[in-house]
Amino acid sequence: MTPAEAQKRIAELRAEVSRHDERYYRQAKPEISDFEYDALKKELADLEGQFPQFARADSPTQLVGDDRVQGFKEVAHRQKMLSLDNTYNEEEVRAFHTRLVKLLGRDDLRYTVEPKIDGLAVSLTYEQGRFVRAVTRGKGDKGDDVTANVLTIASIPRELKGGAQAKVPDIVEIRGEIYLTAAEFERINAERAAAGEELFANPRNTAAGTIKQLDSTEVAKRKLSIVLYSLGHCEPRVVESQADLHGRLQAWGLPGVERIWHAQGIDEAWAAINALDQLRRSFAYGTDGAVVKLNDMALQREVGSTDKAPRWAIAYKYKPDTARTRLKAITIQVGKTGILSPVAELEPVFLAGSTIARATLHNEEEIRRKDIRVGDLVEIEKAGEVIPAVLKSFPEERPAGAPEFDLPAAVGHKCPVCGGKIAKLEVADEEAQGVAWKCQNYDCSAQRAGRLGFFCSRRALAIDGVGGVVAAKLVELGHVQDPPDLYEVALETLATLNLGTAEEPRVFGEKNATKVVAAREAARALPLEKWLYALSVPDVGESTARELGRRHRSFAELTDSKLLQAVLRRDALELERERDGPASKKNPPKDEVDKERRKARRVEIDAELTALNGGILAGIPSDIGPAVAASTVDFFTSEPGRRLLGKLAKLGIDPQGTVVTAGRFTGKTFVLTGTLPTLKREEAEQKILAAGGKVSGSVSKKTAYVLAGEEAGSKLEKAKELGVAIIDEAEFLKMVQG
């Protein structure tokens, strides 16, 4: 590889790895398996090693993955929380030992070998034995304060048990992993399936997503668990070794790992790694490896850490469980937006505790890239993920003449559910990214059932019980075409709905039906933003729906939206300007008069936009770009859109927008930092928005006020630096009251 090629590849890999980091740490929605991710990262690290001229301190290989998100208070760790060096091979575990022998100048090293828990890292602080705080790893030196959420975990003692054997330190940071048990994970997913909500992919992401919810009553509905295994700052230093730590954790009353192994030298450590592999599937938490740690803490301190990981520990990661089997067929499923997704139908095979007959194939591109054909011998992987994936095929063992997979041909160039037209389109939503084949028929029964389930889901109208099978049945029997038709289904019909077969009936039941009726009536009072989201308007996600709902009073106002029209007109102007290109000597403005006219029109539209935004915002609201504006306008003028609105009107459903008009904070941007004495962050934000103000996450010269509470961090510094007004809660409340 030439340096130029290396530089290019390094740039590609950094972008790729950063994208996966964002999805994994912040959104808890990874796209690829850890094994694939680790391979990308290793390629990057190897290249940076070979071409040190391109190494950079801010490369993802040098940093701890950052999990911090908006809405939480930031807290510094007394001692940094680090990652671990990891490897998939035995030689590197042995090399780790050789390195330590050299560094310490002795070869009588003792290790502990512990399970590597696949959850998310958290640090608990106890002061004078009392639990005070829980903070995520964040970017290593500081993380998000998730105390309220962590307090929902029953097994965390509020007070450490003391005793002669295990004196409680004055201040101690104890690190561990938050996880979901398999049973709890399945319970949550079963509930989501019943409510027609998208299923979570695996326990780790679900736990990570849960801990980052802002509402701890929501968190309490999912039973999170915790296991503790390592020490941060400790004052006074009472713990002598890793083995000693595990003993003390137990004595203090903290939940610890099921088992640790003590090893003298690396051969014993390697044997322990293998012994752990035999046992780990019986543990309460998911594990993805073993962690080998130097036992003696004095020696740990002697070798120290890099910026990213301790030198005294290494994680050996087990390869994900894989199996080989035959791909019998590729079937196609149709989702709520009409996307056709391929599913692998397999010769059933036993893998990691269950029999697998189906696996995901992601999309057409992926099938082509991996050259997977019907009839192939394939390798499937189950890596903590509940939905197994097809990793690769073995073309050398392919039956002669097996044709390449051709998605449109496989479905006879029509939707496998409704027989409607299909087309290849750019998609970017929760279901898929990139290009996908879509069923074009809005009235496709698969799409109808998908939309009905979504309409009733928790985030939309929260009509529990109408998801998955129930939604499909209501559509199949012709009771529901469009989601609002649910209001016309009689209690009796719901109660007697047969979800089983004629031979083995299984009815929905009176009790469930009564709940649905109550929930649908309650939903009538929900605001415009919820209804807008619930109706599956293309391109309108939750935050866009919220923005639109705050800027329109009703569906009637929205369908004739001055704001959306202004956004579209401004976009048309932009396009005109782009088409003409920037004026320069080479490209003199073709028509001065025209240019001036355009400028004037733009000023006019901007003024109009500002006025439409209640004077709060100049220009286009962040979540309402031209694409959103176009699809919203298109949808409500299309036949299905008009039909939906007609049905709502007939039902007397007329949800109200929560319009923010100009108020005392119009034109003022606030930044919140630290903990306020009485107001919750959301409450303060609500007050600002209700008075026409804006809330921003970072301090700039444009910030009007920084509302600071206790333990305010860098934002306060910044405000002082820029001379921005700093107010406390009392002053803020006075301003609100005027």
Ligand SMILES: NC(=O)c1ccc[n+]([C@@H]2O[C@H](COP(=O)([O-])OP(=O)(O)OC[C@H]3O[C@@H](n4cnc5c(N)ncnc54)[C@H](O)[C@@H]3O)[C@@H](O)[C@H]2O)c1
């Ligand atoms: N699939 C993806 O897109 C994607 C993206 C980013 C990261 N990842 C995964 O995350 C890994 C990187 O995450 P990471 O930086 O947290 O590293 P890591 O998970 O490989 O190891 C470090 C972490 O292990 C945890 N841990 C669990 N048991 C432990 C024990 N007994 N002792 C000490 N620590 C223990 C700690 O939280 C520690 O922070 C990658 O290797 C990859 O597997 C996946």
Ligand SMILES: [Zn+2]
């Ligand atoms: Zn269809």
